Amino acid sequence: MKAVRLHGYERTPVLDDVPDPVVAGPLDVIVRIGGAGVCRTDLHIIEGQWAAKSGVALPYIQGHENAGWVAEVGAAVTGLAPGDPVILHPLVTCGLCAACRRGDDVHCAASIVPGIDADGGFAEYLRTNARAVVRLDPGLAPADVAALADAGLTAYHAAKKAARRRRRGGGDDRDHDRECDQIPRIADRSRHPQGCHA
Ligand SMILES: [Zn+2]
Numbered sequence: 001m002k003a004v005r006l007h008g009y010e011r012t013p014v015l016d017d018v019p020d021p022v023v024a025g026p027l028d029v030i031v032r033i034g035g036a037g038v039c040r041t042d043l044h045i046i047e048g049q050w051a052a053k054s055g056v057a058l059p060y061i062q063g064h065e066n067a068g069w070v071a072e073v074g075a076a077v078t079g080l081a082p083g084d085p086v087i088l089h090p091l092v093t094c095g096l097c098a099a100c101r102r103g104d105d106v107h108c109a110a111s112i113v114p115g116i117d118a119d120g121g122f123a124e125y126l127r128t129n130a131r132a133v134v135r136l137d138p139g140l141a142p143a144d145v146a147a148l149a150d151a152g153l154t155a156y157h158a159a160k161k162a163a164r165r166r167r168r169g170g171g172d173d174r175d176h177d178r179e180c181d182q183i184p185r186i187a188d189r190s191r192h193p194q195g196c197h198a
């Protein structure tokens with residue numbers, strides 16, 4: 001496949017031919033990329049600011065704001081089929097470690113972030129896992145919403161935190177619901193474990 005890879009810090013990424021990603025585990029999902037946002041973090045990565053933190057080996061494929069269509073799924077994946085339009089949560093978690101079982105996925109002991117510490121979405125295909133895949137409404141084009149996978153998620157997190165504070169300060173669940181109503185509906189939240197009402 002074609003992929004834009006970073007070969008060295010402070011150098012312009014280049015278009016390469018690389019092998020397609022393959023399903024390696026039962027929960028893996030291969031996604032055909034429809035859109036991949038360029039985040040300010042990507043520029044910082046090129047400048048080398050993330051080198052020590054991510055520990056990623058060069059060359060690699062950047063791009064952590066990704067959406068597209070399911071191309072292939074592992075043997076244990078249910079609820080997703082080739083052709084489904086999807087947006088990808090940037091954090092890929094295991095679902096099995098103590099943190100994941102507490103619902104504290106962000107501290108997963110075995111997480112990866114494609115585009116930061118593994119190959120990402122500046123390519124034709126990307127490997128992620130089923131926990132990170134959110135099926136899109138069929139009326140949404142992946143390229144139109146890809147950047148929301150990180151940029152939108154940040155705003156969502158801020159609104160969610162603000163809503164909690166308002167509740168503690170004497171608001172009620174209706175305040176929370178109104179906050180959530182402001183959040184762009186980038187996916188069918190009923191299928192998303194991190195939906196507003198979780
Ligand atoms: Zn970002």
Ligand SMILES: [Zn+2]
Pocket residue numbers: 093094095096097098099100107108109110111
């Ligand atoms: Zn985990």
